[in-house]
Amino acid sequence: MSSFHAVAIPSEVARAVRATMKSPKYGFPAHKEVAAGRAPCRHCLELVKLNEEEAILFTLDAFHGQNVPPSPGPVYIHAKECPRYDERPGIPETYRGRLLTLEAFGSDRRLLAEVRVANGEEEAATKVLLAKPEVEYVHVRSTEAGCYLFRLERN
Numbered sequence: 001m002s003s004f005h006a007v008a009i010p011s012e013v014a015r016a017v018r019a020t021m022k023s024p025k026y027g028f029p030a031h032k033e034v035a036a037g038r039a040p041c042r043h044c045l046e047l048v049k050l051n052e053e054e055a056i057l058f059t060l061d062a063f064h065g066q067n068v069p070p071s072p073g074p075v076y077i078h079a080k081e082c083p084r085y086d087e088r089p090g091i092p093e094t095y096r097g098r099l100l101t102l103e104a105f106g107s108d109r110r111l112l113a114e115v116r117v118a119n120g121e122e123e124a125a126t127k128v129l130l131a132k133p134e135v136e137y138v139h140v141r142s143t144e145a146g147c148y149l150f151r152l153e154r155n
């Protein structure tokens, strides 16, 4: 079993965005549309169904709640309520085998390593990063789009 798990955005953030159609902290207007491409929801970590379900695009600080300098960027969530990802061990299924960038951060948000993975290397690469005691957590981004997806933490 994996020694780490993915952490999705808090439900309060998803709820606030759906209720206000504004980006938390920034107040920028959020945008709602039927998913026209690969749109991973940062709350349930599943994909918003293409040409079927609505997604809300908004600006998220990838370091939300971590008390370090922010790094805002665009993310999607389901427009309708969805269950928050349950933090089961390992890389969430939807992201396995994808082109991912793993960013390993130490204290005070210091970037210690950046690794691009493909062909299902994400599990092994994460284990290597989290085996280093100075690494506190790992951010996962889409290598193609550059967008923040979720955080990985030790169990």
Ligand SMILES: [Zn+2]
Residues within 6 Å of the ligand: 041, 042, 043, 044, 045, 046, 077, 078, 082, 083
């Ligand atoms: Zn969702």
